[in-house]
Structure formats: structure tokens, C-alpha cells
Amino acid sequence: MARNFAGIDFGTTRLRAAEVDANRQSPTILSHGSVPVPEGLISHGTVTDIDATVELLRELWSTSDIGTKNVRVGMGSTTVLIRDLVVPKSSRQRMKEALPFHVADKLPFPVDEAILDFLPVAQVEADASTVNGLLVAARAVDVHANVEAVSRAGLHVESVDVVPFATARLVAHNNVGEGGLALVDIGATATTMTVLIGGVPRFVRIVPTGGQAITERLAADLGVDLQRAELLKVRIGMTHQPASTPEKVAVDSVIHAAHELIESVRSTLQFFMNANRGITVASIRLLGGGSQLLGLKEALTAATDLPATFARPFGKLTFGPRVDEAHARAHTAEYAVALGLALRGNE
Numbered sequence: 001m002a003r004n005f006a007g008i009d010f011g012t013t014r015l016r017a018a019e020v021d022a023n024r025q026s027p028t029i030l031s032h033g034s035v036p037v038p039e040g041l042i043s044h045g046t047v048t049d050i051d052a053t054v055e056l057l058r059e060l061w062s063t064s065d066i067g068t069k070n071v072r073v074g075m076g077s078t079t080v081l082i083r084d085l086v087v088p089k090s091s092r093q094r095m096k097e098a099l100p101f102h103v104a105d106k107l108p109f110p111v112d113e114a115i116l117d118f119l120p121v122a123q124v125e126a127d128a129s130t131v132n133g134l135l136v137a138a139r140a141v142d143v144h145a146n147v148e149a150v151s152r153a154g155l156h157v158e159s160v161d162v163v164p165f166a167t168a169r170l171v172a173h174n175n176v177g178e179g180g181l182a183l184v185d186i187g188a189t190a191t192t193m194t195v196l197i198g199g200v201p202r203f204v205r206i207v208p209t210g211g212q213a214i215t216e217r218l219a220a221d222l223g224v225d226l227q228r229a230e231l232l233k234v235r236i237g238m239t240h241q242p243a244s245t246p247e248k249v250a251v252d253s254v255i256h257a258a259h260e261l262i263e264s265v266r267s268t269l270q271f272f273m274n275a276n277r278g279i280t281v282a283s284i285r286l287l288g289g290g291s292q293l294l295g296l297k298e299a300l301t302a303a304t305d306l307p308a309t310f311a312r313p314f315g316k317l318t319f320g321p322r323v324d325e326a327h328a329r330a331h332t333a334e335y336a337v338a339l340g341l342a343l344r345g346n347e
């Protein structure tokens with residue numbers, strides 16, 4: 001039986017999909033593709049305009065050579081909540097059934113509007129009476145919107161997974177070290193931070209900020225439209241040496257907004273380390289278009305005192321005959337979410 005799956009990443013700026021053949025010894029990338037997302041269709045990882053997204057999905061399937069209709073859908077919305085939880089030890093099914101009672105007072109939305117899951121994380125003694133893990137809670141209405149768009153586009157939803165676990169799965173292939181690794185995906189409207197210990201996610205935060213906030217700030221400070229601000233931001237980044245007063249205003253604006261983003265990452269990682277004294281985070285791996293801002297990697301390293309490098313998530317994957325390997329490698333980080341989703345069940 002064919003076991004090819006495509007993962008779908010609902011990005012704010014692009015809809016991306018990647019198809020993986022999981023039959024082989026080493027998972028093989030068969031195809032990938034993306035289409036730009038017009039503003040307002042997808043926000044913070046959630047489909048907000050289902051009809052238009054159905055059309056986009058059809059366009060993506062007809063313009064790429066993705067062959068499968070079996071898809072794994074990602075949820076990366078900022079309303080997805082992933083928190084530490086300790087529950088009495090019992091079967092996985094029982095623990096899951098008991099979740100609403102454990103978490104009713106911990107959610108920012110009513111528990112009967114939530115889809116809940118529990119992921120045990122820490123090794124427990126055989127005679128321990130409790131299990132440490134991560135609670136995953138998503139708003140059902142958000143999950144249903146993404147699933148409905150996919151189903152109406154004629155695709156079969158095989159599974160729904162939270163985006164940080166999907167990327168962690170892919171990066172862990174490559175980076176299972178002793179120390180903790182913080183995976184930071186800076187998108188347009190969401191920044192997702194995942195701390196992996198020995199390749200296992202131990203902490204996740206999704207905050208509603210990203211590269212778009214820098215563009216918006218620049219547009220407001222210069223009084224220009226968002227398209228111009230976007231081009232200028234990409235050109236000057238945080239490191240450009242200004243040759244005129246207007247250029248200095250622009251560079252200062254980008255630096256200021258980028259530092260707000262960096263501070264949000266720094267304080268989140270600091271929070272995790274303060275709460276988990278025995279665990280050290282040794283380095284940062286960056287994903288997402290927002291991390292491409294010139295000078296951001298270095299500024300993040302300086303602010304956190306942790307070496308930040310770009311993630312190379314294609315480590316052990318091989319490339320099928322239809323994939324242009326050089327092109328795929330050049331776009332590695334862009335497809336990390338879609339690939340990580342497609343790989344589910346294959347780790």
C-alpha cells in the first residue's frame with residue numbers, strides 16, 4: 001500500500017505542501033510546492049476564509065507535482081496552548097479522557113470548545129504514580145476551519161498535528177545532542193519556540209509576533225505603504241550603514257522593532273530555564289522567513305548568549321527523482337513545517 005503523505009503548512013504569507021514517501025528506509029521527499037496567500041485568508045496559522053483557501057489548495061495541487069491526496073494538516077495558531085501537566089498514571093486513553101477535568105481552569109477558552117491531547121515527555125519510574133507531559137489544547141473552531149478547507153479541496157485529512165511538534169520531529173533527526181536545543185521559527189505573524197531535550201519537545205510557546213510587525217513599524221515610521229516597507233526591510237536589515245538621515249530613520253526603525261521580537265524570544269527562553277534549573281539550552285536553531293532579517297541571527301546570539309544558527313532540517317531525508325535537489329536545499333527551512341507534518345508516524 002502506498003504510504004505517501006503531504007504535509008500542509010498554513011502560513012500567513014504562503015501556503016506550502018511537501019510530499020514524502022515514508023515506505024523507504026530513509027524517508028524521501030517526492031515533491032513540494034507553494035502558492036502566495038493573499039492578505040487576510042490565513043492568520044496566525046488558522047484559515048479565516050475557507051472558500052478562498054479551498055481555491056488556493058486546488059491551485060497548489062494543480063501547479064505542483066504533488067501526487068497524493070492524503071494529507072497531514074498543521075495547527076500552528078497562537079491559540080494553540082502547550083503547557084506542562086502532571087497527571088495520575090493510567091493508560092494513554094484514560095489519561096486523555098481525564099484531561100478536561102485537569103485543565104478546565106488552565107485554558108483561555110471554554111473547555112467544551114477545546115480539542116485536547118497529552119504527550120508524556122519525561123521518563124518515569126515504573127512505580128511512579130504520576131506522569132509528566134505536555135498538554136496540547138487547540139480551539140476546535142480553528143482546527144475545523146483548516147480541516148474543512150482541506151476536505152472541500154478534495155483532499156483526505158489523515159491527521160492533524162501541532163506545528164511545533166512537526167518541526168521538532170524533523171530537526172531532531174539531525175540535532176539530537178546532549179544539551180537542550182531551542183528551535184525558533186520566526187514567521188510573518190507568529191513566532192514559535194520549541195525547546196528540545198535529546199530530540200524530545202519539552203516546552204513550546206507560540207507568540208503572536210513576527211516579521212510583519214517589523215514591516216508595519218517601518219511603514220508607520222516612514223509613512224510608506226507595506227509593500228515598500230517590506231522591500232526596504234529586506235534590503236537594509238539591522239546592519240545597513242545609513243548614508244543619509246532618512247536612511248538612519250529606517251535602520252533605527254528596523255532595529256527597534258527587531259529588538260522587540262528578540263526580547264520576546266529571549267524572555268521566553270529565560271522563563272523556561274528559570275523554571276527548569278537542571279536543564280540547559282545550549283543553542284538556538286532558526287527557521288522561518290523572519291529569521292532571514294540581516295543581522296538578526298547575530299543580535300539574537302548577543303541577547304541570549306546562546307549561539308544561533310539557521311536550522312538545516314533536511315539532514316537524513318533523501319530526494320526523489322522529481323525533486324530538484326539544489327533548489328530544495330536552497331529552500332530547506334521554508335518547507336520544514338510541511339515536511340515535519342508529512343513525516344508523522346515515521347520517526
Ligand SMILES: Nc1ncnc2c1ncn2[C@@H]1O[C@H](COP(=O)(O)OP(=O)(O)OP(=O)(O)O)[C@@H](O)[C@H]1O
Nearest residue numbers: 011012013014187188189190211212288289290293
Ligand atoms: N530576507 C528577508 N529579510 C527579512 N525578512 C524576511 C526575509 N525573507 C522573509 N522575511 C520575512 O519573513 C516573514 C515571512 O516568513 P514565513 O514565510 O516563515 O511566514 P509564514 O509561514 O507565511 O507566516 P506564519 O508562520 O507567521 O503564519 C515576512 O514577515 C517577511 O517579511
Ligand SMILES: [Mg+2]
Nearest residue numbers: 011012187188
Ligand atoms: Mg510559518
